[in-house]
Amino acid sequence: MKNMKISEAVVRRLPIYLRYLNELTMKSITTVSSQDLGHKLDLNPAQIRKDLAYFGEFGKKGIGYDVAYLIEKIQQILKLDRQIPVALVGAGNLGRALCNYNTYLKDQMKIVAVFDASPQKIGETINNLTVQPIEELKDAVTRLGVRIGIITVPAIEAQNVANQFIHAGIEALLNFAPVIIKVPSEIRLHHADFTTELQSLAYYLD
Amino acid sequence: MKNMKISEAVVRRLPIYLRYLNELTMKSITTVSSQDLGHKLDLNPAQIRKDLAYFGEFGKKGIGYDVAYLIEKIQQILKLDRQIPVALVGAGNLGRALCNYNTYLKDQMKIVAVFDASPQKIGETINNLTVQPIEELKDAVTRLGVRIGIITVPAIEAQNVANQFIHAGIEALLNFAPVIIKVPSEIRLHHADFTTELQSLAYYLD
């Protein structure tokens, strides 16, 4: 099953599995079946087995999956076995909120630098990080080996910040600004957009 | 094409169309083709035509779509032609950030009440809203006709807050806490989860 192209849907489920597996660890549960996982996560057990089988044979027939081993494997798949340095531009409320997620992200990912364009924000401290002027972005990205950029600036500035990230050599971007931005095809761009999320939710009201 | 079951994928694209159409309005562009839309949004034009055709015949053959008319129609489909009251629980950085999105949400949706459990937050003002004690949630939801609830509390409190929203008669929930929560099937639950988003992004790094 190796070397197949993995669909985005599969990749998006892996962190969900990871989250539940971590919950099981905290409850000292050491084994889990696709049945259990499916029931808890509202997914088809066959789908879960298939998702995992793309990457290897992690389970034991008749037994299920060893929780600790599966966590390790999924972390490897998602490249969360090393620490991935992340930088954030936009030290407003949202940016500040995300910086506080460092705890949830464990050691696997870490926001290592925060930037803002407005002079009065420079020097502020957020969760042990000092807000730096945006002019320092390229230097810091290179120096700290930042691979993922987070954009939490107002909509009108988002494209500009994206350009600066790209110029600095970023590999992937997570954009929170409610605006369409364009990046070269080699940059992976994800959107985390509160407004579109709310708007699609409205559709399901009676 | 009416009365078909519309897939979630379609519903999630509608707000994206809406966003670009609004951009066009600001540029005083009055007509757009599925070709234009597809190119700008990296979608197949046929898909866009099909998405829209589920809901009616909004275009003109040989011409394209009238921007203002299409905005109106998509807003109707998403139920954004009326104002939908939203309540938020969790007045931390994230909650505060989302309250400031009221501007982006226009008049179509509005955060009308904010709650928190911690006594020192009560009475604070965020973007013209006064933080209220969580005990008032049910009353306020009823009084203000709140239909959507936003959860921006720490992970351990999320399920509890969800339960209180449900007890208050909410129809849909948007959960930002990085934890799996369970709700009855008649409640529409969406996740807006920063940590899983970042983790799946990591997969695409080389």
Add this chain to the structure above:
DNA sequence: TAGATTGTTAATCGATTAACAATC
């Protein structure tokens, strides 16, 4: 051994894309 559960193939289901007649 009997029961449980995986990994995988085959069947099904659904979503995307291509193609084109209708028509502005």
Add this chain to the structure above:
DNA sequence: TAGATTGTTAATCGATTAACAATC
């Protein structure tokens, strides 16, 4: 009329689910 573009059907593609042999 000629060119453009829709709405829709048919074809394709891909993802989910069912089924089951293998095996712990």
